[in-house]
Amino acid sequence: MHQTTYHRASSLSEAVKLLNDADDGKYVAGGQTLIPTMKQRLAAPSDLVDLRHIADLKGIEISGDKVKIGAAATHAEVAEDKALAKACPAISHLATHIGDPHVRHMGTIGGSIANNDPAADYPAALLALNATVHTNKREISADDFFVDLFETALEDDEIITAVSFTLPEKAGYAKFPNPASRYALTGVFVAKRADGVRAAVTGAGENGVFRADPIEQALASSFDASALDGITIPADSLMTDIHASAEYRANLVAVMAKRAVQAANG
Amino acid sequence: MGIEGIGARVVRKEDKRFITGLGRYVDDMVVPGMKHAIFVRSPYAHAAIKKIDTEAAMAMPGVIGVLTGAQLKDDGIGNLICGWMINSKDGTPMKMGAWSALATDRVRYVGEAVAVVVAETRGQARDAAEAVEIAYEEMPAVTDAVKALEKGAPQLHPEAENNLIYDWEIGEASAVDQALDGAAHVTRMKLVNNRLVPNAMEPRAALGHYDKAEDHFTLWTTSQNPHVARLVMSAFYNVAPENKLRVIAPDVGGGFGSKIYVYPEEIICLWASKRTGVPVKWVADRTESFLTDAHGRDHVTEVSLGFDRDNRIVGLKVDTIANFGGYMSLFSSAVPTYLYATLLSGQYVIPKIHCNVRAVYTNTTPVDAYRGAGRPEATYVLERVVETAARELGVSPAELRRKNFIREFPYQTPVIMNYDAGDYEASLDAAMREANYAGFPTRRDEAKKRGKLRGIGMSCYIEACGIAPSQAVGSLGAGVGLWESAEVRVNAAGTIEVLTGSHSHGQGHETTFAQVVASRFGVPLEQVSIVHGDTDKVQMGMGTYGSRSGAVGASAIVKALDKVEAKAKKIAAHLLEADESDIVIENGEAKVAGTDRTLPWFQVALAAYTAHNLPEGMEPGLKEGAFYDPTNFTFPAGCYIAEVEVDPETGHTEIVQFVAADDFGNIINPLIVEGQVHGGLAQGIGQALLEGCHYDPTSGQLVTASYMDYTMPRAGDLPSFQVSTTNTPCPGNPLGVKGCGEAGAIGSPPAIINAITDAIGNNDLSMPATPQKVWAAMKASQ
Numbered sequence A: 001m002h003q004t005t006y007h008r009a010s011s012l013s014e015a016v017k018l019l020n021d022a023d024d025g026k027y028v029a030g031g032q033t034l035i036p037t038m039k040q041r042l043a044a045p046s047d048l049v050d051l052r053h054i055a056d057l058k059g060i061e062i063s064g065d066k067v068k069i070g071a072a073a074t075h076a077e078v079a080e081d082k083a084l085a086k087a088c089p090a091i092s093h094l095a096t097h098i099g100d101p102h103v104r105h106m107g108t109i110g111g112s113i114a115n116n117d118p119a120a121d122y123p124a125a126l127l128a129l130n131a132t133v134h135t136n137k138r139e140i141s142a143d144d145f146f147v148d149l150f151e152t153a154l155e156d157d158e159i160i161t162a163v164s165f166t167l168p169e170k171a172g173y174a175k176f177p178n179p180a181s182r183y184a185l186t187g188v189f190v191a192k193r194a195d196g197v198r199a200a201v202t203g204a205g206e207n208g209v210f211r212a213d214p215i216e217q218a219l220a221s222s223f224d225a226s227a228l229d230g231i232t233i234p235a236d237s238l239m240t241d242i243h244a245s246a247e248y249r250a251n252l253v254a255v256m257a258k259r260a261v262q263a264a265n266g
Numbered sequence B: 001m002g003i004e005g006i007g008a009r010v011v012r013k014e015d016k017r018f019i020t021g022l023g024r025y026v027d028d029m030v031v032p033g034m035k036h037a038i039f040v041r042s043p044y045a046h047a048a049i050k051k052i053d054t055e056a057a058m059a060m061p062g063v064i065g066v067l068t069g070a071q072l073k074d075d076g077i078g079n080l081i082c083g084w085m086i087n088s089k090d091g092t093p094m095k096m097g098a099w100s101a102l103a104t105d106r107v108r109y110v111g112e113a114v115a116v117v118v119a120e121t122r123g124q125a126r127d128a129a130e131a132v133e134i135a136y137e138e139m140p141a142v143t144d145a146v147k148a149l150e151k152g153a154p155q156l157h158p159e160a161e162n163n164l165i166y167d168w169e170i171g172e173a174s175a176v177d178q179a180l181d182g183a184a185h186v187t188r189m190k191l192v193n194n195r196l197v198p199n200a201m202e203p204r205a206a207l208g209h210y211d212k213a214e215d216h217f218t219l220w221t222t223s224q225n226p227h228v229a230r231l232v233m234s235a236f237y238n239v240a241p242e243n244k245l246r247v248i249a250p251d252v253g254g255g256f257g258s259k260i261y262v263y264p265e266e267i268i269c270l271w272a273s274k275r276t277g278v279p280v281k282w283v284a285d286r287t288e289s290f291l292t293d294a295h296g297r298d299h300v301t302e303v304s305l306g307f308d309r310d311n312r313i314v315g316l317k318v319d320t321i322a323n324f325g326g327y328m329s330l331f332s333s334a335v336p337t338y339l340y341a342t343l344l345s346g347q348y349v350i351p352k353i354h355c356n357v358r359a360v361y362t363n364t365t366p367v368d369a370y371r372g373a374g375r376p377e378a379t380y381v382l383e384r385v386v387e388t389a390a391r392e393l394g395v396s397p398a399e400l401r402r403k404n405f406i407r408e409f410p411y412q413t414p415v416i417m418n419y420d421a422g423d424y425e426a427s428l429d430a431a432m433r434e435a436n437y438a439g440f441p442t443r444r445d446e447a448k449k450r451g452k453l454r455g456i457g458m459s460c461y462i463e464a465c466g467i468a469p470s471q472a473v474g475s476l477g478a479g480v481g482l483w484e485s486a487e488v489r490v491n492a493a494g495t496i497e498v499l500t501g502s503h504s505h506g507q508g509h510e511t512t513f514a515q516v517v518a519s520r521f522g523v524p525l526e527q528v529s530i531v532h533g534d535t536d537k538v539q540m541g542m543g544t545y546g547s548r549s550g551a552v553g554a555s556a557i558v559k560a561l562d563k564v565e566a567k568a569k570k571i572a573a574h575l576l577e578a579d580e581s582d583i584v585i586e587n588g589e590a591k592v593a594g595t596d597r598t599l600p601w602f603q604v605a606l607a608a609y610t611a612h613n614l615p616e617g618m619e620p621g622l623k624e625g626a627f628y629d630p631t632n633f634t635f636p637a638g639c640y641i642a643e644v645e646v647d648p649e650t651g652h653t654e655i656v657q658f659v660a661a662d663d664f665g666n667i668i669n670p671l672i673v674e675g676q677v678h679g680g681l682a683q684g685i686g687q688a689l690l691e692g693c694h695y696d697p698t699s700g701q702l703v704t705a706s707y708m709d710y711t712m713p714r715a716g717d718l719p720s721f722q723v724s725t726t727n728t729p730c731p732g733n734p735l736g737v738k739g740c741g742e743a744g745a746i747g748s749p750p751a752i753i754n755a756i757t758d759a760i761g762n763n764d765l766s767m768p769a770t771p772q773k774v775w776a777a778m779k780a781s782q
Ligand SMILES: Cc1cc2nc3c(=O)[nH]c(=O)nc-3n(C[C@H](O)[C@H](O)[C@H](O)COP(=O)(O)OP(=O)(O)OC[C@H]3O[C@@H](n4cnc5c(N)ncnc54)[C@H](O)[C@@H]3O)c2cc1C
Pocket: A026, A027, A028, A029, A030, A031, A032, A033, A034, A035, A036, A051, A071, A072, A097, A098, A099, A100, A103, A106, A107, A108, A109, A110, A111, A112, A114, A115, A117, A119, A120, A121, A122, A154, A158, A159, A160, A161, A181, A182, A183, A184
């Protein structure tokens, strides 16, 4: 690693100031993506501004049908939150299957969505749950937040403070892990509400997380795995890499969608 | 006998220090004034080096030296070599290209060392390494061995036309062709043995220290064979004469073959220490391990197996192309020839065998022996083609094998090997019983109800361990003898040190060798210490690989024990006033047989050292050395049965049962043997389902150069193994042992693939059988 100066911010305004005062600063949360990148010398920020100790970014709140998860909540905190597990087991399940225990105890939901890795799990949940991303400047809908591979609507010094969503009637997540990294080779999150079904796919799209229309349409009339029998997903805009061809991913989208629905229906 | 001797299930003595973090590895070694090296490596698979400019790097903070291949040549350091001469079938010797420890004019694989920076800290060395300016002119690369042989392929070495290192054969081609022509049925397959990265838990490391006062070098290194390293660095690389070079291999965290070879970094750390005047340490990071540890396997093979009307095998024809990478690693040439083709008879009577092997340069990491070394490749070819033949012939795979088993020993195969003992049917029956083979159809039907495709697959492997009779390997081109040495030192108070040339890097020698000694004299295990891994302590040794430590290393110990026992008996007879032939040594005492006259073991030892009262003319002391040269290989064999369930929707395979029935001959410590089998199976299952190198075919970059893309087996990928052993003692060595270190990795891949192909009904499936590949194979057969 190159020389870098670590700062621990205690408030949002301090964090922004620290970043803007730095030569080439970066926010850091769990460091599970940023630190490995620095070790490989693919990133060399002059300053790191740690966001995890800002009170505004902490905690998981559920009031009525509203859920708000602080950006600095670790994957382990999300996975282990009992009230959340009751209200929306799909998201607890998702958090339980991110990486390994080390990663889950360091990595944060804010860091994960800010990074917007095309194989990360949370983006699928946020998009399917029609979540809102709260920042120190504004509120951004998940639809607008995830822009492209590793690209979000965030401005350079903008800080994600929380993620919120209204509880769905039912939700489910099914992930087929990449055999090596255990990120999602393909993961599908489905959320059913009175006004319809949203199904978001991660790990498969050429441009990152996306909503799968054919699945949403098929499930709109009947929220049952059998509604997806025989469905075909076009492979055109899906990724091909050494682990999976676009055709294989297209198959996995359909299969994981079915399993997500089964999980949602318990 | 109350002693933790041969056959006892003793917990490993060395585990306490490993588990409590007290092991001492090369990176734990600190020498006063020690500095740190970082290598500048080629980012290209194939390029000409136009210019190396070290000026900017030299000016960086903390930098002590920046060294290049030109300086290495100035100092007369020799090129790396392959130590086993193979001749092509036209009689010409193999075509070895030059390999300088630091490249001077051309690089041939991504990761090849070009320069080294020595600096006060590792971080400073790394910063300076980035400042070394190297002008490359990129050249077209070829990573696939089959393509490298094609007309117009990029050429790697001027010495090797068409990238062909050798075109070797064994057996008579025309006789096999004739046998296949006359066969009632011939099964033909094209098989790929996937390239693997060894992935030892401890990355390679070296610490070179030149002592100017003594004009003497010391190297701490991650080696499986420190004496071989010293020999090669002295005799061939001109680093220092043997008497001026001490090589120490302390605790080593796994090798699997990859730490047999002498690598550029070890040579450079020694040389750079003299050049810069400071001790120089280098520790690989994981990326360097992926890019520069010798890889394993990488064969493409066409095989034909012929049967007569009675389903007896009449002939086997094998044509293999072996990818050697950019340079010939130390023992690379022997792996696809004498460690591969000589095992192609398997457990079967095969009257005619022919095997042709072409060894090929490509722009990839050098390939050499990796756990099993040639035998996994041979077993994969034979056991897949036999299983496929059974399916084509419509007979039981178990019965087809049984029908063709070798049953009389010794058995001379048509491919050099002479099997000394075995009972293949015993392993087959044991495995089938344990697997409840007969109950498989019921289990398959039950799985089907759950939406799973269940398959069963078998592999009856044989391998050759205890490498090897020196004269025989010498006649086949080996540059070294493959004996082992031992010294047994009984101390004055009766405790015992055994010095052995067999290095331990996970095998448990400190326990098993001590058991052999404890058995002999009936002394407690903790009174026996095993000393290894230091050329200043142990006189000479050939090291640990090819499951040779038990069969060869322990045999040398037995020979030395024989001498110690003979002398101890003479002393005891003298002191007990008895006839030497009446003395027995057991339970920690010498006694006169049939009487109650005894002498505690420590008193025998003490008498040897006080020398107050020894037999007339006897030298004082109780210490003996021996060299043991085996008379034959040993031949462990066994039967593995895998059962898998495939998810038809995703292609994901779960191993639901794995049975291993091995014949390792006599067993010194069943607990350690089981551990070795478990580890070998994990690697074999890794090869079958998970692991595999992927090179970008145009750029020659190793795409699978981290755990993000290279799938190491995790505990959850493995079933609970059902292992057991049968025993035909090896007649060739005093302990009757055969070797167990590699069997798991040798026998398991074909069993797994045979099970998956059975489940999905398509024999065309290659390793690693990833979900994507299995899914594609299912689709293809629909
Ligand atoms: C071995 C391993 C396995 C993994 N497996 C998975 C997996 O299966 N599934 C999965 O989804 N992920 C996986 N991950 C990634 C993990 O989830 C990371 O936690 C996540 O990608 C980044 O979160 P972080 O808190 O560590 O962020 P950091 O690494 O600290 O930061 C990442 C980026 O986000 C920015 N950032 C962080 N917090 C904020 C914020 N509040 N506002 C604005 N910008 C911010 C940083 O500046 C940086 O650019 C894995 C990681 C590892 C190392």
